[in-house]
């Protein structure tokens with residue numbers, strides 16, 4: 001059984017509204033175009049593959065992964081003597097799925113340290129949704145009974161601290177802030193020291209997203225990490241890069257740049273609800289081999305979901 005049929009039967013009774021609603025724009029672009037192809041071509045031929053290539057690139061799957069996927073699809077279609085379009089689409093999704101997982105168990109949820117607070121550094125350029133994602137993650141883990149502390153490490157932008165403080169109020173959660181333009185690593189030190197002393201489970205650290213000067217950013221992030229490492233062995237346990245799905249392939253460029261500056265352990269893709277470029281998730285994994293841990297599907301506190309490849313592909317291709 002191909003993956004599409006499998007997903008259809010798996011989600012027939014239990015549809016995931018969040019994924020399906022959040023991926024509506026991506027789906028209407030991607031699966032509608034696939035359907036149109038089905039009407040245009042009765043049987044599989046070479047032109048079909050050219051059109052398909054275009055659809056994948058428009059969905060922001062990325063050029064490399066698109067070419068690799070089409071190549072594999074052509075070979076397997078030939079070998080398995082597939083001429084029906086339905087079967088071919090099924091095979092396409094199988095290939096995308098297999099390439100993403102690559103037979104590995106990929107992490108999603110934050111894994112908690114037993115003896116120390118788990119510190120997660122949040123990085124990414126301005127406006128991608130760092131602060132909002134912190135609030136969403138805080139809300140998620142607070143609801144799971146964790147004691148959560150927020151640290152406003154973005155001391156450069158006026159308003160950044162206030163924004164996090166406001167989320168802290170809404171979430172009824174402690175927020176550590178420093179003075180404007182103070183050294184972010186000193187704010188981080190104070191916050192993490194408090195977290196260790198008062199036995200917090202999770203510390204989420206907001207940072208300024210200045211990619212203009214890579215050397216400065218690298219030095220700053222290294223300093224923040226060093227400070228955390230002094231108080232928490234293995235800390236920060238995670239560094240999440242936040243990427244805005246609406247920027248498409250630019251997200252891949254940002255991910256590469258940040259990955260050169262600091263070790264990224266996971267990606268959070270925001271604003272999936274506002275884009276038809278849902279293929280970005282596949283591109284990030286294929287280009288950088290960094291797993292997508294969470295996706296943002298709206299502006300509200302509970303609009304964050306653990307990334308689930310099956311739900312994602314179902315939302316992208318079927319949805320109803």
Ligand SMILES: Nc1nc2c(ncn2[C@@H]2O[C@H](COP(=O)(O)OP(=O)(O)O)[C@@H](O)[C@H]2O)c(=O)[nH]1
Pocket residue numbers: 124125126127128129130131132133209270271272273274295296297298299303
């Ligand atoms: N639709 C939508 N908007 C989002 C999402 N995540 C963040 N935003 C919006 O993006 C804007 C920038 O977010 P912010 O957290 O301030 O970005 P930061 O500069 O990286 O901290 C805000 O208006 C957020 O409400 C999402 O998943 N979906």
Ligand SMILES: [Mg+2]
Pocket residue numbers: 130131132154160163206
């Ligand atoms: Mg911010």
